[in-house]
Amino acid sequence: MATVYTSSEHCPMCSAAHGWVGLGRIVYASSSKQLVSWLDEMGLPPGRVRTLAIEEVIRDTPVDGPAPEFAEELRALQRRYRGFTD
Numbered sequence: 464m465a466t467v468y469t470s471s472e473h474c475p476m477c478s479a480a481h482g483w484v485g486l487g488r489i490v491y492a493s494s495s496k497q498l499v500s501w502l503d504e505m506g507l508p509p510g511r512v513r514t515l516a517i518e519e520v521i522r523d524t525p526v527d528g529p530a531p532e533f534a535e536e537l538r539a540l541q542r543r544y545r546g547f548t549d
């Protein structure tokens with residue numbers, strides 16, 4: 464069974480696809496909840512699709528994340544992606 468490693472937690476669509484095809488464990492570095500918090504901090508609205516934790520979308524799949532040791536680096540990447548230069 465495949466383990467999927469990803470920088471960001473799956474969106475609800477990807478979680479559902481992951482579950483439907485029966486992939487295995489998911490390991491992610493930053494959560495959807497963190498992303499929404501970082502967007503808010505940048506004064507930006509959340510995306511149109513609501514965030515849901517992977518476990519709210521699929522069951523019977525081991526999920527590990529977020530990884531706190533990568534939080535600050537990923538927050539900085541999200542800011543840079545959106546044009547913030549600090």
Ligand SMILES: [Zn+2]
Binds near residue numbers: 473474475476477478
């Ligand atoms: Zn997705």
